[in-house]
Amino acid sequence: MSTASMSVPSGSARGASAPVLEVQDLRVQFRTGSGLVNAVNGVSYTVSEGETVAILGESGSGKSVSAQAIMGILDMPPAEITSGRIMFEGRDLLTASAEEQRKVRGPGISMIFQDALSSLNPVYSVGFQIGEMFRAHRGTSRKDAKKLAIELMDRVRIPAAAQRVDDYPHQFSGGMRQRVMIAMAIALDPRILIADEPTTALDVTVQAQVMDLLKDLQRDTGMGLVLITHDLGVVNEVADNVAVMYAGRIVERGTVDDVFGNPAHPYTEGLMASIPMLEAKGGRLQPIGGQPPNLSSIPSGCPFHPRCPKRRLGADAPPGRHCAEDVPPLRLVVPGREAACHYSEEVLGV
Amino acid sequence: MGRYVARRLLLTIPVLLGASFLIFAMVYALPGDPIRALGGDRPLAPAVVAQLRQEFNLNDPLGIQYLKYLGDLAQGDLGTDFRGRPVLDTIAQRLPVTIKLTVVAILIEAIIGIVAGVLAGIRRNSFFDNVVLVSTTLVVSIPILVLAFIAQFVFGLKLGLFPISGVQEGWYSFLLPGLVLASGSLAYVARLTRTSVAENMRADYVRTARAKGLPNRTVVVRHTLRNSLIPVVTFVGADIGTLLGGAIVTESVFNLPGIGRAIFDAVRAQEGAVVVGIVTLMVFFFIFFNLVVDVLYAVLDPRIRYE
Numbered sequence: 303m304s305t306a307s308m309s310v311p312s313g314s315a316r317g318a319s320a321p322v323l324e325v326q327d328l329r330v331q332f333r334t335g336s337g338l339v340n341a342v343n344g345v346s347y348t349v350s351e352g353e354t355v356a357i358l359g360e361s362g363s364g365k366s367v368s369a370q371a372i373m374g375i376l377d378m379p380p381a382e383i384t385s386g387r388i389m390f391e392g393r394d395l396l397t398a399s400a401e402e403q404r405k406v407r408g409p410g411i412s413m414i415f416q417d418a419l420s421s422l423n424p425v426y427s428v429g430f431q432i433g434e435m436f437r438a439h440r441g442t443s444r445k446d447a448k449k450l451a452i453e454l455m456d457r458v459r460i461p462a463a464a465q466r467v468d469d470y471p472h473q474f475s476g477g478m479r480q481r482v483m484i485a486m487a488i489a490l491d492p493r494i495l496i497a498d499e500p501t502t503a504l505d506v507t508v509q510a511q512v513m514d515l516l517k518d519l520q521r522d523t524g525m526g527l528v529l530i531t532h533d534l535g536v537v538n539e540v541a542d543n544v545a546v547m548y549a550g551r552i553v554e555r556g557t558v559d560d561v562f563g564n565p566a567h568p569y570t571e572g573l574m575a576s577i578p579m580l581e582a583k584g585g586r587l588q589p590i591g592g593q594p595p596n597l598s599s600i601p602s603g604c605p606f607h608p609r610c611p612k613r614r615l616g617a618d619a620p621p622g623r624h625c626a627e628d629v630p631p632l633r634l635v636v637p638g639r640e641a642a643c644h645y646s647e648e649v650l651g652v
Numbered sequence: 653m654g655r656y657v658a659r660r661l662l663l664t665i666p667v668l669l670g671a672s673f674l675i676f677a678m679v680y681a682l683p684g685d686p687i688r689a690l691g692g693d694r695p696l697a698p699a700v701v702a703q704l705r706q707e708f709n710l711n712d713p714l715g716i717q718y719l720k721y722l723g724d725l726a727q728g729d730l731g732t733d734f735r736g737r738p739v740l741d742t743i744a745q746r747l748p749v750t751i752k753l754t755v756v757a758i759l760i761e762a763i764i765g766i767v768a769g770v771l772a773g774i775r776r777n778s779f780f781d782n783v784v785l786v787s788t789t790l791v792v793s794i795p796i797l798v799l800a801f802i803a804q805f806v807f808g809l810k811l812g813l814f815p816i817s818g819v820q821e822g823w824y825s826f827l828l829p830g831l832v833l834a835s836g837s838l839a840y841v842a843r844l845t846r847t848s849v850a851e852n853m854r855a856d857y858v859r860t861a862r863a864k865g866l867p868n869r870t871v872v873v874r875h876t877l878r879n880s881l882i883p884v885v886t887f888v889g890a891d892i893g894t895l896l897g898g899a900i901v902t903e904s905v906f907n908l909p910g911i912g913r914a915i916f917d918a919v920r921a922q923e924g925a926v927v928v929g930i931v932t933l934m935v936f937f938f939i940f941f942n943l944v945v946d947v948l949y950a951v952l953d954p955r956i957r958y959e
Contacts, residue, residue, distance in 0.1 A: 375862045377854075400868075407865030415863075420856040423875055424955055425882075438866045470954040486864065 321348035321389075322493050322526050323372070323411065328386035330364070330371050330550075333379060339597045341367040341381075343550035346632075349494055349526040354517075356529045356537040356558070358573075359547035362594055365530045367550075369496045373413050374403045391493070408439050409490040416499040418479035422471035428455075428482045429467030435489035454485040458515060477508035481515065488519055495520075496528040501536060513540055534577055538562060546570050549595045549605035552632055556639040566641035566650040568610045603627045604643070612645060619644075657947060664939045671935040672928050676718050679924040686710075686922035690734050708734065708925075721928065731925035733918070739929040742914055749819060750910035753902070754895040756823070756830030761838040762888050769845020769884070770877065776850050784846065788839035800832045800905040817907035829906040833899050837891050841884060848880040855879070882952045886945045893941030897934035 330342035342364040349355050359365045370376045372388050374395065388395040390410055395403055415421040422431060432454055433447030442450065448467060455463035458481040471479055480500060487495055497516065501509035517540055520527050529541055537544055537558060544561050546554045546569065554567040565571040572590035579585075592609035595601055607613045607625040615626050622628055623644040632642040636652060643649060687704045690696065696704075704710075709717050724731055730739040772781040791799070807828055808816035814828040815821050852858060853876055861875040900912040911930060918926035950956045 373863050375859055404865045404867065407863055409865070412865075413863045415856065415860065417856060421860045423857040423861070423879065425879055425953055427954075434866065434870075435864055438864065438870065472955050483860075486860075 321350045322391060323349040323528075324387075324389040325368070325372065326387040326389065328368055328371060328388065329384045330367050330376065331382050331384050333382065334598075337598045340600060341550055341597055342371065343600070344386075345547070345550070345552055347545050347552065347555070349528055351493070351526055352520065352524045353543065354520065354527040354529060354541045356531060356541035356544040357547060358531060358534070358537055358544055360532055360594055362597060363547040364550035364597075365547050366498050368547075369413065369498055369528065369530055373407060373411060373496065375407075375413075405439070408435055408492065410492060411494040411496065412487040412490070412492040413496040413498060414480070414483045414487045414500050416502050418476065418483045418503070419471060421483060422479065424471055427468045427470055428474070431471075432482065432486045432489060435486060439490055450489070451485070454489055455482070458482075458485045458488075458519075460485070476504050477512060480504060480508075480512050484512075484515065484519070488523070488525075491523055492525055494526045494528065496530065498530045499532070500529075502531070502533070509536070516540070534562075534573065546573070549600050550597065551605065551642060552640075553606065553643070554639075554641040555632070560639055564650060566635050566639055566646040567606075567643045568612045568649055569606050570641075571649060572609075572611075601626070604630050612649065614645070653947070653950065657943065660943050660946070664936065664943075667939060668932055668935060672932045673718055675928045675931045676721065676924065677714060679919075679922060679927050680714050680717070682922050684922065686734065686924075690921075704734065717924075721925070730929045733923045733926050734921070739926050742926060743911075743930060743933065746909060746911050746914045749908055750896060750899075750903075750912065752823065752826050753830055753833060753899065753908060753910060754892060756826040757834040757837075757895055758888065758892055760830055761834040761841050761891070765838045765841030766845050766881070766884060769842040770849055770880075772842070773846040773849025773880070774853070774872065776846075781846070784842055788842050791835050791839040796832065796836065797901050797905070799835055800829075800902060803828055803832050804905065819908055826908075829902050829908060832906075833895065833902045837888075841888060844887060845880065845884050848883055849876060852876045852880045882949070885952065886949055889945035889948060890942055893938040896937040896941070 325348070326346050328342055328345045329340075332339040332341055345364070345368050347355060347357075357365045357368070367376070367381070371381075371383055372395070376383070383396060386396065390406060393402075395406060398406075422428065429448050429451040432451035433442070433444070436442035436447040436450050437444065452463045452467050455467060460466060460478055460481050466474075471482065474482065480503075484500075495516075500516065501512050504512060513536060516527065519525075527540075529536070531537060541558050543556065544558045545552045546561065546567065548569050554561060554565065554570045556566075561570060562574065565574055569590070572588075575588040576590060578587055590609055591611075595605055595608075601608055603624065603626040604610070604613070607615075610625065613625040614620075615624065619625060623630075625644060628644065630642045630644045632640050633646075635641050635646040635650060639650075641649075687696070687701050687708075687710065690704070709720050712720065721731065730743075732738050733742070768784050772778075772784040775781055794802075804816050807813045815825050819825045855876075857879075858871060858875050861871045866875070897911065899910070900916050902908070903910045903912040904916065911934070915927060915930045915934075917923075918930065
């Protein structure tokens with residue numbers, strides 16, 4: 303594992319090294335019957351070896367779509383990647399041939415999904431589906447692939463792996479099924495693992511076990527982990543860096559401690575205020591007013607401005623910083639922290 | 653699984669008894685006297701009529717007639733028609749024709765239907781997909797009788813590609829009637845396959861298969877088609893049972909001496925023993941192939957388990 307100390311990318315705290323995955327200005331549109339849907343609007347982030355980056359956002363913020371674009375598994379059409387670069391180990395996956403992209407999926411980047419039951423093929427045994435990774439990418443024989451599948455099932459702590467290798471997905475519990483997905487995803491020692499809401503469908507105790515497993519595997523293999531979630535608790539526990547997404551854009555980025563401790567964007571601030579606190583028992587929860595934007599007609603200027611308590615409109619706003627007219631770029635606010643708000647300094651209180 | 657199959661096979665006995673009794677009663681209830689009709693223009697002598705009525709138990713009430721029939725059946729005797737020809741001989745002679753017709757029809761419906769459905773399902777909204785949609789709609793909306801005559805006229809008479817009637821040319825004689833007989837099911841199979849493939853293409857596990865970096869062929873064949881064909885296989889399997897019951901219209905138009913024609917003639921002549929014998933056989937085929945389909949279903953889809 304190369305752990306050469308390179309220039310530290312902005313916002314990276316622990317395990318910093320050269321980025322393995324670099325997403326630059328990614329834009330994805332969907333052509334639907336009712337017009338264009340702008341799902342991802344210029345997303346950039348990097349993932350280094352051993353780093354855990356959380357992509358935090360509510361439904362429809364574009365976090366899953368951007369992940370699927372990286373994997374090259376978007377259905378195109380209706381989806382279309384209109385711009386951007388996805389650099390993996392110095393190569394742009396978007397300009398690579400379909401065959402080259404395919405060869406990256408599995409040994410280079412792999413992915414686990416939210417609902418393990420529907421994500422596993424019901425008519426093949428779990429051992430077969432795990433073993434497929436070796437057979438497709440390394441030409442391993444069926445027999446050897448099964449042995450390797452058993453080893454992997456052991457590694458993700460599925461009890462009695464040798465007896466269960468021929469069982470079918472429906473014969474496993476939800477947590478065990480997600481472990482099967484993980485076993486499949488890590489089979490070829492990927493450099494990047496994208497976990498799309500890996501614990502959302504699981505109950506809380508199982509959630510913790512699965513997250514622990516992911517962390518342990520990451521420590522053993524040094525893979526970069528992209529954790530897509532809307533669960534603030536999960537982000538807080540496992541991620542190094544977090545990128546908060548809203549309306550297909552990254553609105554704030556930094557280390558988890560910084561972003562959660564002292565948000566620089568009013569949306570992040572709203573998210574933090576909406577967390578139920580034990581100390582504030584009996585008090586009212588504070589929701590963010592309004593609705594997430596319709597992605598086929600994103601508000602002009604800052605997409606968050608209709609819901610933002612700190613917006614400045616009309617004569618209140620200085621020139622070039624009008625919240626309903628000027629799109630705030632993602633900019634460095636303080637070292638290690640980027641935010642897309644005209645008034646981040648005020649939000650941050652610096 | 654073994655217990656399940658045994659139980660299902662045992663269950664066919666009451667079904668067969670019930671079906672045969674119903675058919676028996678219906679033939680009994682038909683108006684007219686089959687023995688007098690036997691004579692045609694020249695009435696039979698009263699003594700002969702009385703003797704025949706006695707011989708075929710026609711003077712007994714329905715229940716007694718049926719029990720006597722069952723008694724003979726238990727000794728392996730399916731009875732005879734009014735001319736003294738054993739029903740078993742009729743079946744033995746007619747069944748091979750119907751089996752050949754069924755084999756041809758099933759092959760046509762399965763091969764053409766599945767291939768057309770898969771291609772249409774993979775390339776939805778393509779030109780080929782639209783051709784499949786329009787042609788299948790056309791085929792299912794034309795009655796088979798009309799279709800049979802059109803096929804006979806166009807392919808048999810005008811183009812001279814196929815024999816128009818009879819079974820003189822072996823398997824080749826069955827191609828055109830097989831195509832006509834299969835047409836309705838073929839359209840259904842094509843549409844069922846298309847929908848199933850299109851649905852499975854969007855399934856989460858197909859997305860997983862792509863994310864695993866499997867080659868496209870593996871994604872389509874192993875992770876899409878296998879799952880898509882489960883409902884199709886079960887439909888085709890059940891269709892075998894239906895088609896083995898004979899096709900009265902197709903066999904009549906193409907003059908094929910199969911089971912369908914036999915039952916048609918027997919009903920017209922009120923040949924109770926022949927009708928009951930053949931219909932019971934049809935019911936058995938139908939039940940048996942449905943059982944085969946149920947077993948096949950469990951083999952294809954591990955989520956299905958019979959206790």
